[in-house]
Amino acid sequence: MTEAGQGHLSLPDSGRSLTPEPCTLVIFGGSGDLARRKLVPALYNLFLDGTLPSNFAVLGIGRKSLSDEDFRAGTREGIIAYSRQRLADQPWAEFERHLFYLSGGIEDPQSYEAIKTRLEKIEAEHSLPGHRLFYLAIPPASYASACEGLQRAGLVRPPDHAGPFCRVIVEKPIGRDLESARQINALVGRVFDESQIFRIDHYLGKETVQNIMVLRFANSIFEPIWNHKYIDHVQITVSEAEGVGTRAAYYEGTGALRDMVQNHLLQLLCLVAMEPPYSLDPDVVRNARIDVLRSLRPIAGKGVERFTVRAQYSSGKFPGPRRLLLHPINEFLVRGQYQQDKDRGVEVPGYRHEPGVPPDSTTETYVAIKLFLENWRWAGVPFYLRTGKAMAKRATEVAVQFKDIPQILFNANPAAPQAPNVLTLRIQPEEGMSLRIISKVPGTKAQTNPVEMNFRYGDAFGAPSPEAYERLLLDVMAGDASLFMRRDAVEASWAWITPILNGWGTYGTKWLPEYSAGSWGPVEADRLIQNDGREWRTL
Numbered sequence: 001m002t003e004a005g006q007g008h009l010s011l012p013d014s015g016r017s018l019t020p021e022p023c024t025l026v027i028f029g030g031s032g033d034l035a036r037r038k039l040v041p042a043l044y045n046l047f048l049d050g051t052l053p054s055n056f057a058v059l060g061i062g063r064k065s066l067s068d069e070d071f072r073a074g075t076r077e078g079i080i081a082y083s084r085q086r087l088a089d090q091p092w093a094e095f096e097r098h099l100f101y102l103s104g105g106i107e108d109p110q111s112y113e114a115i116k117t118r119l120e121k122i123e124a125e126h127s128l129p130g131h132r133l134f135y136l137a138i139p140p141a142s143y144a145s146a147c148e149g150l151q152r153a154g155l156v157r158p159p160d161h162a163g164p165f166c167r168v169i170v171e172k173p174i175g176r177d178l179e180s181a182r183q184i185n186a187l188v189g190r191v192f193d194e195s196q197i198f199r200i201d202h203y204l205g206k207e208t209v210q211n212i213m214v215l216r217f218a219n220s221i222f223e224p225i226w227n228h229k230y231i232d233h234v235q236i237t238v239s240e241a242e243g244v245g246t247r248a249a250y251y252e253g254t255g256a257l258r259d260m261v262q263n264h265l266l267q268l269l270c271l272v273a274m275e276p277p278y279s280l281d282p283d284v285v286r287n288a289r290i291d292v293l294r295s296l297r298p299i300a301g302k303g304v305e306r307f308t309v310r311a312q313y314s315s316g317k318f319p320g321p322r323r324l325l326l327h328p329i330n331e332f333l334v335r336g337q338y339q340q341d342k343d344r345g346v347e348v349p350g351y352r353h354e355p356g357v358p359p360d361s362t363t364e365t366y367v368a369i370k371l372f373l374e375n376w377r378w379a380g381v382p383f384y385l386r387t388g389k390a391m392a393k394r395a396t397e398v399a400v401q402f403k404d405i406p407q408i409l410f411n412a413n414p415a416a417p418q419a420p421n422v423l424t425l426r427i428q429p430e431e432g433m434s435l436r437i438i439s440k441v442p443g444t445k446a447q448t449n450p451v452e453m454n455f456r457y458g459d460a461f462g463a464p465s466p467e468a469y470e471r472l473l474l475d476v477m478a479g480d481a482s483l484f485m486r487r488d489a490v491e492a493s494w495a496w497i498t499p500i501l502n503g504w505g506t507y508g509t510k511w512l513p514e515y516s517a518g519s520w521g522p523v524e525a526d527r528l529i530q531n532d533g534r535e536w537r538t539l
């Protein structure tokens with residue numbers, strides 16, 4: 001896509017001018033976890049909300065031998081377990097008529113002929129115009145087979161083709177490092193044009209993440225102070241209460257840096273730190289985001305030890321099951337994988353004792369990083385990022401801490417300094433925003449105290465936010481790429497992450513602190529920030 005773009009598109013509903021087109025979504029990995037937990041439930045919610053195009057079809061492709069009825073039954077269970085809105089008989093009966101399944105191996109060239117035939121049949125029977133979305137919900141090792149198979153069967157149309165559109169949706173992980181990311185991008189790019197490729201980072205689809213741009217650029221009060229003159233530092237936290245659960249096969253050998261930082265945390269950073277784009281054109285916004293990645297000061301060599309901490313969780317106990325139950329998916333409690341006791345809390349084994357994890361694993365489940373952006377806006381402002389599994393609480397937030405006021409007036413006592421102003425953007429749960437300010441305590445004394453000004457999405461707007469995949473699927477149907485990762489952005493983030501991975505490789509197993517499951521991370525991460533005279537926020 002060119003920067004000249006196609007006018008003003010998307011972003012939180014204002015100005016949204018593209019509408020989702022009637023189409024068929026072909027899901028490679030149709031019987032897999034992502035389809036069952038996220039994709040089909042997202043479609044079902046869009047269907048209930050009346051935002052899906054009136055005419056659509058889903059064709060799941062998978063190795064498992066299933067009939068359409070089996071696929072629909074599996075999908076139904078997925079919706080019961082994971083959907084934002086409850087399954088109701090009448091709409092489900094209507095919805096399931098749009099679901100189909102075809103068994104076939106991705107490596108088998110014959111599968112693609114079968115897909116073609118089936119697609120044409122579905123499209124004819126359902127009066128669909130032939131727009132197609134191919135969702136690669138499969139391991140990257142199979143991307144080449146899928147893309148080439150589609151091409152050989154004549155299922156890939158060029159973007160300038162006058163007829164129906166053809167788009168591909170690519171899931172993470174896009175690579176393990178810069179080199180492998182480039183390879184994946186190159187092989188998908190050999191078959192599809194960049195304008196047809198939609199790379200998902202589901203964090204960009206979260207309502208509260210989109211609101212970061214609105215907050216910054218639709219209000220006049222933030223932009224003037226959003227820089228190194230007023231901001232002391234920024235903390236970005238994505239803490240997860242769940243351990244690795246049943247995902248060891250994927251997570252082992254991936255680790256928190258690749259799984260969370262390379263994509264989700266860096267994208268949060270981009271939105272917090274980007275310059276104001278001059279329009280909402282997808283490529284203008286994406287250019288502004290990528291500039292942040294390109295301004296990252298490299299962390300390499302000895303800097304890796306100085307600016308990063310990696311760690312792995314050891315066994316521990318959560319104070320009680322209640323807060324875990326707040327998580328909508330909450331898989332491991334449902335499956336009874338961990339012992340829970342109403343009074344004593346939940347016992348979580350150490351990562352190395354989780355099912356499927358080798359006892360000598362050196363995969364990190366926690367990362368903390370201190371980073372700087374080399375540009376005029378952010379010169380000298382540290383950004384502290386942390387993410388981990390099996391932590392004390394599920395909470396994602398961006399906290400912008402403003403500079404201390406001078407030590408005069410109400411802040412004159414060095415032994416009892418005033419708490420600084422902090423603007424907190426709560427991404428999840430309890431989505432909202434709060435601003436800590438100092439206020440006078442009522443009474444005759446000149447006493448002050450910090451207070452919070454609080455905005456909660458739920459209170460302000462009532463309606464629950466759509467899930468990230470709902471928004472993202474709709475955007476692909478509409479051809480709006482704003483919330484998707486462009487090839488250069490994926491590679492820019494890997495270019496910054498790869499030297500950190502290399503640095504860790506040099507340290508081998510020697511340097512992998514532990515933290516107890518249910519805690520806030522290792523003491524080494526506390527030191528990383530305390531050495532600068534600062535503290536991690538308690539969430």
Ligand code: BG6
Pocket residue numbers: 240259260
């Ligand atoms: C995924 C990671 O991308 O994001 C998971 O692979 C992680 O390990 C998940 O649990 C977190 O997403 P969310 O939306 O629950 O914060």
